[in-house]
Amino acid sequence: MNRPTLAVRRLGIDTWRENVAFLHRDCPVVRAAGFQALSKVTIAAGGQSIAAVLNVVDDAHLLEPLQLGLSEQAFARLGAADGDAVSIEHAAPPPSHAALRRKIAGERLGREDLHAVVADIAAERYTKVELAAFVVATQQYELDREEVLHLTEAMIAAGRRLDWNGSGGGRPIVDKHCIGGVPGNRTSMLVVPIVAEHGLLCPKTSSRAITSPAGTADTMEVLAEVELAPERLKQIVHAVNGCLAWGGTAALSPADDVLIAVERPLAIDSPGQMIASILSKKIAAGSTHLVLDIPVGPTAKVHSEAAAQRLKRVFEFVAERLGLTLEVVLTDGRQPVGRGIGPVLEARDVMQVLRHDPQAPQDLRAKAIRLAGRMIEFDPAVRGGDGERIATQILDSGRALARLEAIVDAQGRRAEPPPPGPLVFDVPAPADGVVAGIDNLRLARIAGLSGAPQMAGAGLDLFVKLGDAVRRGEPLYRIHACVAADLGFARREALHDSAYAITGGAR
Incomplete structure (x- = not known):
């Protein structure tokens, strides 16, 4: 049976990692085939096919009755040109749909189930509604450690895997990762040049920001x-021993990138998904040794030492099963x-540490040296306990700065880094006293409202930390924005609650 054909039209609508198709309500295909809004459809052209979610429009200026409109994501994936003939039909449910429904009901999934789910996610056969259901289900019904292992394996299998072909000369291929949740904390941009040097x-x-x-x-x-x-990634690493790149372009664990697009607006980062996301990306990138930072x-x-230890044990279980050395x-x-x-403000902090600027944040420097030292001790030629000393020498000598500059040049230096957002507001201390608490989540929210990370110059510049004395009206931090x-x-959010708890009298 011949599929009905229509002329494709690129609509220029960004649907953020979801294939969306548009048909006019008076399209004969809609009437004949019974298509409805939010139906799942298969679109084919020139031997290529994609799954998409259907939307129905009434405005003939946007779409004529014999046209099929595609979002930017769908148009790029189909690979057709404006005006090409395309066919459309009802899509069969994804093969893993039954497994998805069982997970939504709270059932445990086995290896085959999770491999099927991840394969369908990577092939973008799931709508965002179905993806959201999977993300919420893994949060509500926490994955056990075997499920986390199978999910990690499936994420690795669904993408490409970098092979360094012994380019490390038999030495470890190392990496460092933080589970997130603490604003700032840009240690990787210090650790990588130290370790590479x-x-x-x-x-x-690395991924782009999810909830930060x-x-x-x-x-x-x-x-x-x-x-x-x-x-190009391989060429850079061979040339300068390291890189600091976005993992999405390299198609490492692509199912994870699809899930992140749903996790971001939901502000969900369930433990099982987080473990699978981190370890799948690291193993797919060819790492053999990983230092993992869990802020508590x-x-x-992670709110407590006990919770951190539980998370640590699951990370170690999965890493061991997959042959990754983990600390x-x-x-x-x-x-x-x-x-x-x-x-922009975090990049400034990094460069201040590398350049030994008197204004450099010492907590960032100390934490980077600690983590770099642990990574250096993966080198079999380094004695245990010597890593921090070596890392300090590399940083203090200026060699780490030179190495980062080499990495920047190899990746493609930006002609002129953007400045901090020119629109500013200083958030005042509400009373005299001492900073007794700082709410990371609230600061992250305020920074997000200022435009970060979409506006690179937006964010917060902190003036005081825990234990610092403040007086009423003195600035706690400065908000930078690029848009009024x-x-x-x-x-408004900061004046409602600054995220700082001030107690006692000023010292």
Whole structure:
């Protein structure tokens, strides 16, 4: 039976990692085939086919009755040209639909089920509604450690895997990752050049921000290109021992990138999904050794030492089964690390540490040295306990700065990094006293309202930390924004609750 054909039209609508198709309500195909809004359809042209969600429009200026409109995502994936003939038909349910429904009902899924679910996610056969249901189900019915293992395996299998072909000379391929939840904390941009300068291969691939005002890829993008094709990524790492790149372009664990697009607006980062996301990306990037930073604090992702230990054990279980050498480091997550929150301000902190600027945040420097030291000790030629000393020497000598500059040049230096947002507001202390608590989540929200990370210059510049004395009216931090409306949103939120707890009298 012949499929009905229509002329494709690129509508220029960004649907953010979801294939969406549009038909006019008077389209004969709609009437004949019984298509309805939010139906799942299969669209084919030139031997290529995609699954999409259907929307129905009434305006003939947007779409004529014999046209089929496609969102930017769908148009790129189909590979057709404007005006080409395309066919449309009802899509069969994804093969893993039954497994998805069982997970929504709270059932445990086995290896085959999770591999099927992830394969369908990577092939973009799920709508955002179905993806959201899967994400929420894994949050509500926490994955056990076997499910986390199978989910990680499936995510690795669904994408490409970088093979360094012994380019490390038999030495470890190392990486470092933080589970997030603490604003600032841009240690990777210090750790990678230190470790690469020591001589270890460190192909650092990162996600963009999920629930935070900036990820490593967002901050590195202030200085250099981060969207690098796999072959170029390999060339860079061979040349300078490391990189700081976005993992999405390299198609490492692509199902994870699809899930992140749903997790971001829901502000969900369930433990099982988080473990699978992190370890699948690291293994797919060819890492053999990983240092994992788990910040612990009342407003971090992990609130207590006991919860951190439980999470640590699951990470270690999955890593061991997959042949990844893992060292977990529990760190202080009671407050932001560094002063800047947002891509430009965090990049400034990093460069101040590398350049030994007197204004450099010492907490960022100390934490980076600690983590880099642990990674350096993966080198079999280094004695246990010597890593921090070596890392300090590399940083203090200026060699780490030179190495980062080499990485920036190799990836493609930005001609002129953007400045901090020019629109500012200083958030005042509500009373005299001492800073007794800082709410990481609230600061991240205020920074997000200011425009970060979409506006690289937006964010917060912190003036005081835990234990600092303040007087009423003195600034706690400065909001930077690039758009007046964003400054207004962030200002109102900060004046409602600054995220700082002030107690006692000023010392």
